[in-house]
Amino acid sequence: MNLQSSVLRPLSSVLPSPLDGIRILDLTRVLAGPYCTMLLGDLGADVVKIEAPGRGDDTRHWGPPFVGGESAYYLCVNRNKRSVTVNLKTEAGREIVRRLALQADVLAENFKVGSLAEWGLDYASLSVVNPRLVYLSITGYGQTGPWRDRPGYDLVIQAEGGVMAITGPEDGPPYKVGVAIADITTGMMAAQAVLAALFHRERTGQGQWIDLALYDTHLAWLANVASSHLVTGEPALRYGNAHQSLVPYEVFPTADGYLALGVGNDRQFSRLCDLVGHAEWATDPRFLTNPDRVAHRGDLIPLLQAALRQGSTATWLAALEQADIPAGKVNSVAEALSAPTVAAREMVVEVPHPTAGSVRLVGSPLKFSAAPTTLRRHPPLLGEHTDAVLADMGYPPEYIESLRLAGVI
Numbered sequence: 001m002n003l004q005s006s007v008l009r010p011l012s013s014v015l016p017s018p019l020d021g022i023r024i025l026d027l028t029r030v031l032a033g034p035y036c037t038m039l040l041g042d043l044g045a046d047v048v049k050i051e052a053p054g055r056g057d058d059t060r061h062w063g064p065p066f067v068g069g070e071s072a073y074y075l076c077v078n079r080n081k082r083s084v085t086v087n088l089k090t091e092a093g094r095e096i097v098r099r100l101a102l103q104a105d106v107l108a109e110n111f112k113v114g115s116l117a118e119w120g121l122d123y124a125s126l127s128v129v130n131p132r133l134v135y136l137s138i139t140g141y142g143q144t145g146p147w148r149d150r151p152g153y154d155l156v157i158q159a160e161g162g163v164m165a166i167t168g169p170e171d172g173p174p175y176k177v178g179v180a181i182a183d184i185t186t187g188m189m190a191a192q193a194v195l196a197a198l199f200h201r202e203r204t205g206q207g208q209w210i211d212l213a214l215y216d217t218h219l220a221w222l223a224n225v226a227s228s229h230l231v232t233g234e235p236a237l238r239y240g241n242a243h244q245s246l247v248p249y250e251v252f253p254t255a256d257g258y259l260a261l262g263v264g265n266d267r268q269f270s271r272l273c274d275l276v277g278h279a280e281w282a283t284d285p286r287f288l289t290n291p292d293r294v295a296h297r298g299d300l301i302p303l304l305q306a307a308l309r310q311g312s313t314a315t316w317l318a319a320l321e322q323a324d325i326p327a328g329k330v331n332s333v334a335e336a337l338s339a340p341t342v343a344a345r346e347m348v349v350e351v352p353h354p355t356a357g358s359v360r361l362v363g364s365p366l367k368f369s370a371a372p373t374t375l376r377r378h379p380p381l382l383g384e385h386t387d388a389v390l391a392d393m394g395y396p397p398e399y400i401e402s403l404r405l406a407g408v409i
Contacts, residue, residue: 016044016371017043017044017371017372017373017374018043018044018368018371019040019043019044019045020044021044022040022044022045022046022105022106022198023045023046023047023048023103023104023105023106024037024040024041024045024046024047024048024104024105024106024107024108025048025050025097025100025101025104025106025107025108026047026048026049026050026081026108027050027097027107027108027109027110027111027116027121028108028109028110028138029051029057029058029059029110030057030058030059030110030183031059031077031154031180031183031184031187032110032138032182032183032184032186032187032190032214033108033109033110033136033138033187033190034049034057034059034077034078034187035077035183035184035187035188036108036136036138036186036187036188036190036191036194037049037081037108038077038078038079038080038081039187039188039191039364040106040191040194041079041080041081041377042079042080042364042366042373042374042375043366043373044371044373044374045080045105045106046082047080047081047082048081048082048084048100048104048385048389049078049081049082049083049084049380050084050085050086050088050097050100051083051084051085051086051382051383052085052086052087052088053085053086053087053383053407053408053409054085055382056083056085056382056383057074057078059071059073059074059077060074060382062074067356067359068353068354068355068356068357068359069355069356070353070355070356070359070379070381074379075359075361075379076361076362077187078379078380079351079361079375079377079378079379080374080375080376080377081377081379081380082377082380082384082385082388082389083380083381083382083383083384083385083386084096084383084385084386084389084390084409085382085383085386085409086386086408086409087407087408087409088119088121090406090407090408092403092406092408093408093409094119094120094121096390096393096408096409097121098120098121098126098129099393100389100393101121101126101129101130101133102129102130103393104130104133105132105133105134105198106133106134106135106136106194106197106198107126107133107134107135107136108136108138108190108194109121109135109136109137109138110137110138110139111137112139112149112151113139113143113148113149114149123135123137123209127207127209130207131205131206131207132201132205132206132207133207134194134197134198134201134207134208134210135207135208135209135210136190136193136194136210136212137209137210137211137212138186138190138212138213138214139152139211139212139213139214140152140153140156140157140213140214140215141213141214141215142211142212142213142215142216143211144211147215152213152214152215154180154181154182154183154214155176155180157182157214157215157218158176158177158181158182158218159174159176160215161182161215161218161219161222162218162219162222162225162226162236163176163177163181163182163218163222164176165236165238166225166236166237166238166239167238168238168240169238169240170238170239170240170242174238182214182217182218183214185217185218185221186212186213186214186217186218189212189217189220190210190212193210193212194210197210224244224245225244228244228245241260242297242301245290245294246262246263246264246290246294247263247290247293247294247297247300247301248261248263248269248272248293248297248300248301248304249261249262249263249264250301251330252304252305252308253305253308253309254308254309254311254312254313254316255309255310255311255312255313256312256313257312257313257329257330258313258329258330259308259313259316259317259320259327259328259329259330260327260328260329260330261304261308261320261325261326261327262326262327263325263326264326265290266288266289266290268324268325268326269282269287269290269293270282271323271324271325272320272323272325274323275319275320275323275325276304276307276308277307278303278307281300281303286299286300287299287300313329314329317329337362345363345367346363347362347363347365348360348361348362348363349361349362349363349375351375351377351378352378353378353379354378354381354384355381359378359379361375363375383409386400386409387400390403390409
């Protein structure tokens with residue numbers, strides 16, 4: 001089976017992507033929404049990104065670093081899109097969006113609750129003229145409930161949603177995850193929801209409104225930690241790099257660095273004991289089964305730490321791989337991006353860029369055997385496609401220029 005990936009290729013040389021022919025009208029900015037629409041763009045959708053004239057998406061200004069006048073932050077979630085500048089505070093600007101929505105399959109937005117309704121750009125208004133429209137709203141706390149009017153920021157969601165309470169050293173202050181994980185997971189779930197709604201439309205002919213909240217998705221990915229509390233009523237504890245329910249399953253220091261060791265069953269633990277020269281640990285009543293090891297982690301972990309400090313990371317990793325015990329070096333981001341699997345699976349891609357020459361981006365993780373993802377467009381310059389998109393809508397050049405002079409685009 002030949003799996004196709006997202007490396008940049010001439011359009012004539014690739015098979016149709018899954019969402020070829022689908023148009024996304026993207027009124028989102030910052031991270032959760034743009035991540036969602038980028039995923040859909042990678043799948044072949046035509047994404048038209050609406051930005052404020054003169055400034056654009058907030059993340060264009062989030063730096064350093066910058067390359068070719070664009071921030072790395074903006075570049076990471078805006079490939080495969082066309083940028084159109086529209087001043088939504090003007091009626092002429094709102095009319096442009098209405099006309100685009102008439103032609104769109106999906107509209108994605110992350111405005112505060114009620115903002116677009118004031119402009120006649122909400123689902124209730126647009127679905128009247130385009131009943132097939134899939135309308136995605138992303139907010140901090142959803143369209144309903146007592147927190148609906150609060151703004152949503154990843155740091156605050158991580159704090160309120162519980163993950164900071166279980167992240168960081170066992171003794172110490174709470175920590176956020178190193179990337180904006182509440183935003184990213186919401187973007188992933190948003191793309192999933194849009195695909196499901198499009199499938200529903202194929203069967204029924206009817207669009208619908210998707211109400212997605214950062215707080216809701218954050219709770220959903222707490223997974224076993226949330227489940228443990230719901231089952232027992234006990235508070236979720238912080239384990240640092242260790243695991244609530246598996247032992248040993250954490251990061252260990254070696255003679256020259258750190259390795260992550262993930263023992264998932266008793267057979268692996270027995271092989272680990274042999275490997276470190278302490279076969280007797282596998283038959284010790286304190287460590288016999290995983291529940292035993294969880295109960296006596298305070299006894300076992302110092303023993304393993306002392307043993308693993310006796311060898312280098314590379315030596316241990318070679319031995320652990322030979323023994324079929326899951327383990328890996330704790331890499332820097334640079335090391336992770338230069339791993340041999342990255343090139344083999346085309347997970348770093350390069351695309352020509354009008355001001356930077358070219359930019360390197362993390363590629364799509366979606367590998368298809370028949371309908372590949374494609375990297376068709378660089379992350380657009382602000383308003384790069386305004387004239388072309390408006391011309392496609394039937395706006396004559398002189399009218400486009402009058403809109404620009406009036407500050408509409």
